[in-house]
Amino acid sequence: MSKNLLVRKAAVLGAGVMGAQIAAHLTNAGVDTVLFDLPAKDGDPDGIVLKAIANLGKLSPAPLASKAVAAAITPANYADGLELLRGCDLIVEAIAERMDWKQDLYRKIAPFVPAHAVLASNTSGLGINALADVLPEQLRPRFCGVHFFNPPRYMHLAELIPARTTDAAVLEGLESFLTTTLGKGVVYARDTPNFIGNRIGVFSILATMHHTQAFGLGFDTVDALTGPAIGRPKSATFRTADVVGLDTMAHVIKTMADTLPADPWHAHFRSPIWLEGLVAKGALGQKTGTGIYTRRGKDILVLDLEAQDYRASAGEIAPEVGAMLKEKDPAKKFAALRASTDTQAQFLWAVFRDLFHYSAFHLSDIAETARDVDLAIRWGYGWSLGPFETWQAAGWKQVAEWIAEDIVAGKAMSDAPLPDWVFDGRDGVHGAEGSYSPARNAKLPRSALPAYRRQRFPDPLLGERADPGETVFENDGIRLWHDGDGIAVASFKTKLHTVNDHVLDGLQHAIGIAERDFRGMVLWQPKEPFSAGADLAGALGLLQAGNLAGFEAMVANFQATSQRIKYSLVPVVSAVRGLALGGGCEFQMHGARTVAHLESHVGLVEAGVGLLPAGGGLKELAVRASQAAGPGGDVFAQLKRVFETVAMAKVATSAVEAQEFGLLRDGDVVVFNAFELLHVARQQALALAETGYRPPLPARRIQVAGDVGIATFKMLLVNMLEGRFISEYDFEIATRIATVWCGGEVDRGSLVDEDWLLQLERTHFIELAQQEKTQSRIAHMLKTGKPLRN
Structure with missing residues (x-):
């Protein structure tokens, strides 16, 4: 076959x-x-x-x-x-x-x-x-x-x-x-009950429940300790149980009890009395509105077992323990947790100890390698590190000795001994050569299946080192590198891959190198997001310092970079994953093609911070509308399709939706596996180069909707204003967006060029940026991460 x-x-x-x-x-x-x-x-x-x-x-x-x-x-x-x-x-x-x-x-x-x-x-x-x-x-x-x-x-x-x-x-x-x-x-996974993810993941929840009771901690305190503070999702332990459903949780625990009678931890495979009580009352968590947590008005309350009632949720990490968890060196962190007399620290050590113990004891029954366990837990439960990675990072030999001591002292949840391989002189289970398999007593490499050759950088495990490729050019904003396949890759170095002067100058320089020495270029980031847009903090700083000339120069440079991407003599392909907002969205709009991961969130969101897209985004949508309408066609109808998307700062929640919004083109490619994104983008760039790629000819005859278009958009906006869907200031921003889009106060059907539209973008962007309300919106977004409606 x-x-x-x-x-x-x-x-x-x-x-x-x-x-x-x-x-x-x-x-x-x-x-x-x-x-x-x-x-x-x-x-x-x-x-x-x-x-x-x-x-x-x-x-x-x-x-x-x-x-x-x-x-x-x-x-x-x-x-x-x-x-x-x-x-x-x-x-x-x-x-x-x-x-x-x-x-x-x-x-x-x-x-x-x-x-x-x-x-x-x-x-x-x-x-x-x-x-x-x-x-x-x-x-x-x-x-x-x-x-x-x-x-x-x-x-x-x-x-x-x-x-x-x-x-x-x-x-x-x-x-x-x-x-x-x-x-x-x-x-x-081997054919054992609950396979890998739920076998280890549900045990971890059971161990956490057991130690919550043993150390007398509140559910909200445990959630504070077992969430992002230790590299796990915000829903932590008990919120996760509420989301999954407490009846489902009880059913999974019962399944473990019924199907794993010989498991040395079997005595712990039972629902706590409080869990049975909640299920009997029909308080099943999120789906019934009440479980371990409940809402009263805007307040979130948590179940207090002593009071047998709900109280305000205020779980906090003790300052001493918080300091331990912030320690960068995992070995020091675990040593501090184990040595501390603080209840929260002892709780955390106990939870990790029993997780490591259980994972090592059952590794040979449930999986071929330690890699399968760690990836199953990371991908299925959202942990940043799997159990074996965590143990290895903390110092394998020392932690193994501590676990063995606790087993002998009767502190562990089971007296089952750790397997012999744990103590064979190893420093861990993962290394450059592969991950440990107890069945073969060797480290096995990753699968050589052709599907995995498409993953230039697979999700890395601790101890694995990816070859970063050969650097061609680097500044404070970007790194340009290649693998010898004729395609240069530009990756941003800024936080959230925001766009500042270093990124703009770096990209323009990189395109020059690509045109001279390569067949194409890909914009790709090793981690999400693709780009959260312009560096708002830097822009606000220029405005508040009264440096209007510097601010205007930054906007002009942004537009120049977008145009450089569009008119590059070699194809520039954007590999989009995660957020592609504002300027990040505009960059991909100007490329020869975009390859987007299905779960990309794409949007021109400038209106949310009191601005309008001015990196060529409005200009590019006007060009596309003119092309779609054809000579003498109805440009307004084309613009209307995307107006609300931009004016309301809508973000597409999938690459397919971004195509429907008009932010990705129909010919752009949607990829389902994020780890294949770079491969597909490079193949697209090579394919374009093979067909004798030339950039589009400059758009000098763009048909615009003109004054009639602006008036028609204004009528739509008046209805939204009167219906209180938008504020007075939203109305002003949206009117300016319509003005740029329609080519300004010119006759309907007028022909303009790209420079005309770019000048309009700049003018309205700079005028908005000087408004007090816009600066308040930017400051609020920087402080809270949420838009301000003023």
């Missing part, structure tokens, strides 16, 4: 929360998808699925990259739709977590599964071999488990669980499909 899994059509069985969202994400990726469920008792037999598809548009975060995608999902039911399976290449079963229900469904669909199709069960913990046992012999090599994490569009992790009978080529084909087409990070 070919290692390429060719998926033209897929089916998802089960239109519940997970099934419908998996179908949505397959459709996001351009896979023709059929969604199945039971036939409805009344009305349309596909009624259950139709309702699930309609519900996709209401969910937040949105499972659909664009609401229009929902219409592409085909509804079906098990009574009269099974013939549709014959045309499918991949079938994902995602019904409720009941072994008997899944097995019954497999018996029912088996006659309809084509001879080449792959069947996968999206289960979070049921036995894959037990599921495979009911399948006909010829289907077993094409069956495995695939566990998507919720929500499947956003969570990077997908666990792949082979059955004993699964064909290796099938697994490789599915791994490549999950990685490149769906953008996932794949780890292989």
Whole structure:
């Protein structure tokens, strides 16, 4: 069988929360998808699925990259739709977590599964071999488990669980499909209950709950300690439980108790009494409005077990412990936590100790390598470091001795000994040569599957060092480097990759080098965001110092850089990931092409800080409107499509939505795996170069909407003002945006050039920047990170 899994059509069985969202994400990726469920008792037999598809548009975060995608999902039911399976290449079963229900469904669909199709069960913990046992012999090599994490569009992790009978080529084909087409990070798990992510992740939550009680800490204090302070998400531990659902939490804990009777930590696999009490009362967390936390008006309250009531949430980290957590050296940090007599420090050491102990003890049962455990926890739970990375960073040998001492002293949650390999003289489990595998007693390198050759910089583990490429040019703003493939890569060095004079001058210089010595250039950042826009603090400083000439020069230089990108003699391709706001958005608009990660947030947001786009963004949208309208066409109709996007500072929440907003072009490329972004952008630049790339000819005959366009936009804005959708100052900013866009007070249909529009951008931008209300908006954004509506 070919290692390429060719998926033209897929089916998802089960239109519940997970099934419908998996179908949505397959459709996001351009896979023709059929969604199945039971036939409805009344009305349309596909009624259950139709309702699930309609519900996709209401969910937040949105499972659909664009609401229009929902219409592409085909509804079906098990009574009269099974013939549709014959045309499918991949079938994902995602019904409720009941072994008997899944097995019954497999018996029912088996006659309809084509001879080449792959069947996968999206289960979070049921036995894959037990599921495979009911399948006909010829289907077993094409069956495995695939566990998507919720929500499947956003969570990077997908666990792949082979059955004993699964064909290796099938697994490789599915791994490549999950990685490149769906953008996932794949780890292989053994067929053990809860696999890797939830086995370690849920244990960590159970250990935290156990020590919360043992040390007498409040839930809010523990959330303060186990969130960003230790490199974990803001929702920390107990807020996460509320979000997941306390009934789901209790069910997962019970599953561990039922399926892992021989686990040395089994005595701890039970829900605390308080958790059972909340579930019995129907206080299930976020979905019922009350759980460990609740809201009263604007106040967030937390459950106080002693008072048996809710109190104001005010969990704080003790100053002494806060100082320890800020220590940059992990070895010093862990030594301080273990030595401290502070309750919070002792709690943190205990939580880490038991997590390390559990992870090391079970590594050989649940995974091939320590890499699989660390990546599963990072990608599935959002931790910045996995358990083994954390331990290795803190000093492997010393921490191992401390854990062993605590086990002997009866302080650990289990008296099971650490495995012998922990003490074989090693300094950790990850290194340049790979990650430790207990089964092979060696460090194994990453997979050599062709899909991974597309990842120039995969998500790095501790101890891995990526070759940074050869530097060509560097200043305080950017670094220009290459890999010998003829494409130069420019990466920004500023915080949040904001644009200042160093970046502007650096980019113009870099393009000159690219034109002379390379075939193309890519704008790419090693980490998110692509660019949060102009350096507002620097701009505000110039204004407040009364340096208007310096401020005007910066704006002119910004426009000159955008134009340099547009008219470069070699293609400049932007590789966008994360935020591309303001000037960052304008840079990619001027490139020969943009390659954007699906989860890019793109927007011209200047109106939010009392300004208008003046890096050529308005000019470029006017050029596009003129081209789309054609000679003598209706330019206003084209502009109207994007007016609200810019005037209301709207941000697209996916690359597909950015195309609908007109901020990305239809010909721009959307990539699902962020780690493949650089590869695809370089290939696009090379392809453009191969076709004899020339920049566009200067736009000298841009048709504009003129005074009539401005008047019409003003009428729309008056309605918004009277309806109180915008403030008086928003009205002024939006009017200026319309004025620039329409080419100023000229006749409708007039022809202007780019310089004319750039001059209008500069004039209105500089006039707005001098207004007190704009400067208040900028200052407020810098201080709070939120827009001010004045």
